[in-house]
Amino acid sequence: MKTVIVVGATLAVVTAASAADIPRRQPVYQTAQIGKMPIGKTPIGKTPIGKTPVAPPRPYARY
Structure with a gap:
């Protein structure tokens, strides 16, 4: 029985x-x-000179 297990394991390896x-x-x-x-690939941290990143306007706090 041991021989069958050893042969099977060797064959599997x-x-x-x-x-x-x-x-x-x-x-x-x-x-x-x-x-x-490539489309969709932009360098991170590099924007054109004189241009600010486009961000949505901040909501006004109403008190």
Whole structure:
């Protein structure tokens, strides 16, 4: 019985190790256009000179 368990465990380890070595297709990424920023990606903390960040107006406190 011990031999069957050892052989089964060895077979499982060898199968898992060989499955890890199987090459898989990698996704093909598109190259970024030079000089064009991707849509939705803005540099954080950099705004045009002389422009303030657009923020909603603060509500007035009513007493």
